Amino acid sequence: MQTSNEAVLTFDNVAKSFGGVHAVAGLSFSAVAGETLAILGPSGCGKTTTLRLIAGFEEPDIGTIAIGRESMIGKRPYERNVGLLFQHYALFPHMSVRENVAYGLKYRKWPKAEISSRVDEMLRLVQLEDFGGRRPQQLSGGQQQRVALARVLATKPKLVLLDEPLSALDAKLREELGAELKRILTEVGSTTIVVTHDQDEAMSLADRIIVMNRGGIDQQGSPSEIYSRPATRFVATFIGRSNWIGGTLKLNHSGGFANVVMESGTVLTTGNPGLGDEVAVKVGIRPERIAIVGTQEDDRMSGANQFPAMVVNAISMGAENHYHVICSAGTLMVVEPGGRGMSFSRGDRVKIGFRAEDCVLFPSRDAA
Ligand SMILES: Nc1ncnc2c1ncn2[C@@H]1O[C@H](COP(=O)(O)OP(=O)(O)OP(=O)(O)O)[C@@H](O)[C@H]1O
Ligand SMILES: [Mg+2]
Missing domain, CATH: 2.40.50.100 (RNA polymerase II/Efflux pump adaptor protein, barrel-sandwich hybrid domain)
Incomplete structure (x- = not known):
């Protein structure tokens, strides 16, 4: 982990309801440069909503969200410089692997030669150099997820957001790709928020974990702190066996x-x-x-x-x-x-x- 104390993301008392449901209730936390922060919690506790708030697909009812020192309130998703990998991978089926990875760069009007060398670099990073010409349906689930990650990282976003990046994979592949993902994130040095309901995934990927419970935060700390000194009974039962x-x-x-x-x-x-x-x-x-x-x-x-x-x-x-x-x-x-x-x-x-x-x-x- 290469971190400085500079906050790349700051949530201050953010709340979001849908009808009567408090999806996110008064969240305050920050992520510092270069760290991988996991948001861990059971289904429905508000993890995806938190990511959607960061990415700008939802606006908070109250509270503020800043990226760097800049408030994101009212900013459109494309103005936020975040890369979001969705809960279910969504590659464009009619495009080759190369075209998928190049997509965000073309959208940002990078020069052709730079796009080409950046795509090469990304495919090397995820170890799919020889797969550039294939279509997504000609790849395994794990390979598709690596392409999706390459596409997210290609544009050098200030913040990388991963929503359950390994959940669509079987147990063995999840473990392999988890280690691979850790290597890639460390190599890139990106500031990453990874959302998961899987404690092993959070423990293995994250420098720091935030445990969410019903829209709020029960505890934040290093994986070992959370495991050995749980702050609430919920944390102690959700993480590990007791x-x-x-x-x-x-x-x-x-x-x-x-x-x-x-x-x-x-x-x-x-x-x-x-x-x-x-x-x-x-x-x-x-x-x-x-x-x-x-x-x-x-x-x-x-x-x-x-x-x-x-x-x-x-x-x-x-x-x-x-x-x-x-x-x-x-x-x-x-x-x-x-x-x-x-x-x-x-x-x-x-x-x-x-x-x-x-x-x-x-x-x-x-x-x-
Ligand atoms: N657009 C919406 N309209 C109404 N309710 C919503 C909407 N989005 C989320 N919710 C509700 O807000 C709560 C939090 O949802 P969210 O998707 O953030 O959970 P999650 O932690 O990502 O769960 P999972 O692990 O199942 O993906 C849930 O009760 C959900 O039903
Ligand atoms: Mg979710």
Whole structure:
């Protein structure tokens, strides 16, 4: 990532409704030069609307949008210098690959020779040098998407907007093209906003992620911050897997830790979440943060929360082994790296443990 602190895009309290639907509700964020910013959220949370507002296909009801230092309010889409790759690729079927990539350059009346060398450069960038003469229908889905990307990047837009760029592809191709897309965006050094409902896509492409929920922002941060320190229960459930354990918080002012007493009477030690005493809470713990050892007497385990447990389900997923265990904290999912066979089987008596600092706490009333 090559970033400076210069804001290329600024949203200030932007809202947009359609009839009674608040598609975007008071959004404020900015994107800095050279970064790839992912807007991640479930279907209908307002991602495409956000992109359409940036591109000028919608105008905000309230709030301001600036590109660089210039307000975009009232500016037509063609006055904005943004490149938008739509949710479903839309190449012109009657044009060759070269003509598709050249389209925006012709529209901008670039000289012929410059168009030709820019198209060559773009086809090299997306590794389709030998495909210039083909029609879109003679290409695979992944190749079509690379042509669409070349077409967007050709005009050197100030901002590149990608709406679910990999969603039309199957899982394996999605992974390959995702890595390719990351390489291309890094090489070009463009400022990019990528919209997706797929957490893996956001994690792998983005320098920074904005998690959207019902038209607003729940959290912004680096992929690892969002994963390890989710700001809301929604973020913690939407991104990655978590075990949730219900209980009542008992504040303990020594050492920054707190206790959570579960219905069973079992006590968990957790970080202090800054909530009031006696609040009903849900404790979240990632399955890969739970350690599992083979005997209940094993004392190698570190961490405050240790429980005898029984394996009730053991599944090999190839790269990971998944276990379900029953303990006094409830039924928990535990994930360990796979590839070397299973360490435990159904019926095994084991011990599990996790650290207080790996627990996240939210009030029970918060929506997941
Ligand atoms: N032109 C429109 N007229 C009426 N409602 C709209 C319009 N565009 C969007 N909406 C509504 O606004 C909300 C946000 O839509 P948007 O397309 O931004 O969601 P999204 O996050 O892109 O979802 P997806 O992941 O399914 O693409 C939805 O409830 C949608 O039905
Ligand atoms: Mg959308």
